[in-house]
Amino acid sequence: MPTPHRKGHTLLLVERIVDLLADGPTLSFEFFPPTDEVAAKQLDDTLDELAGLSPSFVSVTCGVGGDGHDRTHDIVTGICRDRPFPAMAHLTCVGHTRQGVAALLDDYASAGVVNILALAGDPPDGSAISGDFRYASELVEVVRAHPADFSVGVAAHPEVHPRSVDRDSDRQFLAAKLSQADFAITQFFFDPADYVQLCNELADLGCRRPVIPGVMPVIWPKSIRRFADMNGSTVPEALFARLESLLASDRITAAAESAAELSQSLLDAGAPGIHLYTLNRSEASIQIAEQLSL
Numbered sequence: 001m002p003t004p005h006r007k008g009h010t011l012l013l014v015e016r017i018v019d020l021l022a023d024g025p026t027l028s029f030e031f032f033p034p035t036d037e038v039a040a041k042q043l044d045d046t047l048d049e050l051a052g053l054s055p056s057f058v059s060v061t062c063g064v065g066g067d068g069h070d071r072t073h074d075i076v077t078g079i080c081r082d083r084p085f086p087a088m089a090h091l092t093c094v095g096h097t098r099q100g101v102a103a104l105l106d107d108y109a110s111a112g113v114v115n116i117l118a119l120a121g122d123p124p125d126g127s128a129i130s131g132d133f134r135y136a137s138e139l140v141e142v143v144r145a146h147p148a149d150f151s152v153g154v155a156a157h158p159e160v161h162p163r164s165v166d167r168d169s170d171r172q173f174l175a176a177k178l179s180q181a182d183f184a185i186t187q188f189f190f191d192p193a194d195y196v197q198l199c200n201e202l203a204d205l206g207c208r209r210p211v212i213p214g215v216m217p218v219i220w221p222k223s224i225r226r227f228a229d230m231n232g233s234t235v236p237e238a239l240f241a242r243l244e245s246l247l248a249s250d251r252i253t254a255a256a257e258s259a260a261e262l263s264q265s266l267l268d269a270g271a272p273g274i275h276l277y278t279l280n281r282s283e284a285s286i287q288i289a290e291q292l293s294l
């Protein structure tokens with residue numbers, strides 16, 4: 001549940017992620033918009049099952065161009081309306097116009113959505129970048145300038161974004177982007193040292209905004225290996241080989257155990273929360289949460 005706070009005689013629910021982070025470590029879950037009715041029912045069931053863990057917030061990814069924003073809008077506004085926890089909308093800017101983004105932010109504000117994850121997004125099939133935006137930092141400025149006072153998050157890549165020219169410039173662009181935002185959430189990674197190094201490098205640049213590590217339980221090793229290839233995340237071969245050799249039911253438990261171990265070491269290293277990539281399934285996330293000191 002969002003944390004209740006008393007202001008005068010009014011009980012306010014804390015829903016802005018920047019305020020939730022100030023209250024102590026968060027536990028959050030990421031979903032993607034379903035594409036058919038079966039998948040929509042699966043997501044609904046997953047939300048029901050994860051509600052028992054009282055998530056600090058959840059987030060919903062969005063596609064680049066086309067109807068990518070619309071599907072995210074419908075899911076996020078539905079969660080904010082019907083569920084006892086806030087939902088953050090992922091918002092990509094590549095391929096979009098300033099006018100289109102401004103209209104969408106107006107819609108979010110009037111639906112009571114107060115959290116936006118501002119992202120560049122990836123042009124489909126490596127096509128040329130079109131629209132009014134090139135980098136996420138340009139979108140952060142637009143979201144910040146909106147009168148709704150959104151809490152704004154951005155993406156961080158512990159192992160360096162694959163399009164970065166080098167590590168130093170990646171960190172400098174990230175520190176500049178983050179200085180305009182409230183917090184970052186990371187791409188998935190498997191070695192806690194990568195997270196610690198990212199935080200140290202940001203601190204060296206004078207940036208101390210909260211960076212929430214994104215943790216991916218390896219419930220589907222083949223697909224996650226493919227995502228890792230695209231993101232530049234290093235795959236621990238021994239873990240993946242062990243998980244690949246297990247039956248599906250055993251794999252979920254083993255994947256949850258290794259993700260819980262990683263999450264706990266990140267919390268012990270000072271992470272301000274854990275963001276779990278659920279792949280729209282609840283089993284692993286429930287098992288992970290039960291093993292954490294949150």
Ligand code: FAD
Nearest residue numbers: 061062090119120121135136155161163164170173186187
């Ligand atoms: P940016 O911050 O713009 O960075 C992209 C690259 O440009 C980096 O190499 C950076 O160093 C460089 N750069 C930044 N500013 C400058 C500058 N001024 N000059 C030169 N270079 C610069 N994708 C989706 O399509 N939908 C989603 O819902 C989604 N959710 C995500 C959630 C999380 C937590 C994360 C970590 C990623 C997510 N992504 C999503 C992926 C993301 O869109 C891609 O990684 C994308 O390629 C980069 O997005 P960014 O916001 O990090 O971009």
